[in-house]
Amino acid sequence: MKVGIPKGLLYYKYYPFIETFLKELGAYVVVSDDTNKAILNEGVKYAVDEACLPIKVFHGHVASLRGRCELIIVPRIMCIRDREYICPKFCGLPEMVKNSITEMPMITELPLYINSEKSLYNWFRKLGFMITDNIFSIDTAYISALNAQKKFKSGIKDEGYKTNIVLLGHPYNLYDNFINMNLVEKLHKFGVGVITEEFVEENYIDEEVNRLFKRPFWSFARNSYGAAAYLHSQDKIDGIIYVSSFSCGIDSVVVELIKDRIKDFPMLVLKIDEQTGEAGINTRLEAFIDMIDRRNIVEDNLPAHG
Ligand code: SF4
Numbered sequence: 001m002k003v004g005i006p007k008g009l010l011y012y013k014y015y016p017f018i019e020t021f022l023k024e025l026g027a028y029v030v031v032s033d034d035t036n037k038a039i040l041n042e043g044v045k046y047a048v049d050e051a052c053l054p055i056k057v058f059h060g061h062v063a064s065l066r067g068r069c070e071l072i073i074v075p076r077i078m079c080i081r082d083r084e085y086i087c088p089k090f091c092g093l094p095e096m097v098k099n100s101i102t103e104m105p106m107i108t109e110l111p112l113y114i115n116s117e118k119s120l121y122n123w124f125r126k127l128g129f130m131i132t133d134n135i136f137s138i139d140t141a142y143i144s145a146l147n148a149q150k151k152f153k154s155g156i157k158d159e160g161y162k163t164n165i166v167l168l169g170h171p172y173n174l175y176d177n178f179i180n181m182n183l184v185e186k187l188h189k190f191g192v193g194v195i196t197e198e199f200v201e202e203n204y205i206d207e208e209v210n211r212l213f214k215r216p217f218w219s220f221a222r223n224s225y226g227a228a229a230y231l232h233s234q235d236k237i238d239g240i241i242y243v244s245s246f247s248c249g250i251d252s253v254v255v256e257l258i259k260d261r262i263k264d265f266p267m268l269v270l271k272i273d274e275q276t277g278e279a280g281i282n283t284r285l286e287a288f289i290d291m292i293d294r295r296n297i298v299e300d301n302l303p304a305h306g
Contacts, residue, residue, distance in 0.1 A: 001131050002028045003070035004105075007035065008059030009054060009090070010077060012175040013154060014114075016182075020148040021124055024141035025131045030069050032061040035178035039064055044274050046100045052245040053273045054172045055089050057179060063101050073128060074107040080114045084219045087250060097273060100253035106130075156184060163292060164193040166231045169243035169251075170225045173272065180243055181278045186259075187241075190199070190289045195237065196226035204230040212257070221254040227229025228258045232265055238264035239292045266292050271287075 003022050005011065011018075015031075017254045034041065034059055043060025067073050074097050077123075078092045089096070090235060092207055094109040110126060113119035121142060128138030156173065158164070165187070174181055184194055197205075205226030216222045223243070231237045240258065244251040255269055268288040270281060 001071060002030055003131070003282050004030045004032065004062075004065035004067040005073040006058055006065060006074070007032045008058035008061045008176070009093075011015070012171045014149065016148040016152040017145045021127075021141050021145035022131070024144050025128060025137060027131050027156065028069075030065060032064050033178050035061070040178070040274060046095070050247065051096070052248050053179060054170065054176075054245055055093075056274060057172075057176070059097060059100060062097050062104075064104065066101070066103055066241070069105060070189070071106045073127075074102070074109070076109060076111045078111045078113050079116075079219075081219050081222075082115050082218055083223060084115075086219055087248075136255030152254065153198070155196045156194045157199040158188075158195065159222075161191060161193025163191060163238050163289070163296070164195060164236070165239045165241050165292075166228060166237045167194045167196050167241050167243070168228060170220055170245070170248075173243045173245060179272065181276075181281055182245065183241075183281075185266070186282070186285060187289075190285065192289060195231065197223045199232050200227040208233075216254070216257075218250050220250050220255075221257070224254050225257050225261075229261050232262050238296060239268070239288065241288070242267065242269045244269055244271050246271050246276075266295065 005018060005022075019029060019031070035211065039060035040057060041060070042063040043056035044061055047056040048061040053228070062072055062074065074094045075090075076094050077086055080086055091111070095109055097107060098104060108127060110123055112123045124142050124145070125138055126143065132138065154175070156167065165183070167174060167187075177185075187194055205223060206231040208226040209222050213224075216225060226241055232240070240262065242251070242255055242258070244255060259267060266288065268284065270284065
């Protein structure tokens with residue numbers, strides 16, 4: 001069976017799992033291309049206008065796989081951590097895709113609770129039965145997929161830069177270089193090192209979110225807020241850059257929470273949608289880094305107390 005995997009949304013977090021599982025089962029796996037202008041245009045054409053950029057891009061990836069496979073993985077991810085939720089757009093993704101894109105092959109539709117071992121296994125078992133009726137092969141492929149995912153570490157932690165920022169936002173905005181217009185490369189060219197939330201230990205993130213008057217129930221908000229608050233409190237960064245999707249409710253809340261916590265510490269929010277121009281991003285980045293450099297010079301020259 002030819003199975004298509006759209007290179008969008010949480011593909012960047014979980015591709016070792018899904019690719020290993022399908023390949024071990026003998027499926028012919030077709031991964032869509034890196035996001036490009038044609039994929040974006042298709043996404044904008046098919047997705048509803050109100051959708052955020054990553055959802056539009058995902059539609060573009062799905063559209064690009066039509067005619068090349070018999071089944072497309074459209075994961076209905078409900079939850080990735082206990083007692084937390086993920087964006088409702090993930091929960092309704094199969095409906096959005098089916099109702100917007102014409103001439104679709106089969107897609108996966110069952111809900112996926114990544115936080116529950118039993119639910120995760122059952123989801124993959126059902127997917128496996130679409131490819132083979134050999135339960136032994138399905139279980140073996142599942143164990144290989146678990147191992148491949150365990151070995152995989154996503155995130156960025158640069159060393160050796162004088163100026164360092166924490167780069168925050170959803171993984172599909174940070175690791176899709178077309179969406180973010182090669183942001184990390186641009187920062188490196190400016191001599192700025194990057195750290196992402198994956199390199200902040202879970203217990204530090206928990207400590208920070210537990211101090212809030214109400215614990216965020218969105219996993220994305222928890223991670224971004226916790227990482228920003230911890231790194232800021234440790235004096236480990238010179239600034240914060242948040243890549244935010246235009247019209248994302250979760251981003252609007254978490255940006256305000258972070259601003260409230262860090263007060264006048266440098267923070268740049270880059271809001272992106274399909275209209276965002278690269279020149280504007282470059283100018284804002286340059287101005288932000290310039291501001292950080294001047295701030296550091298002033299702080300280095302402050303008279304020592306005591
Ligand atoms: S969390 Fe925000 S950016 Fe991500 S899919 Fe939902 S609305 Fe879009």
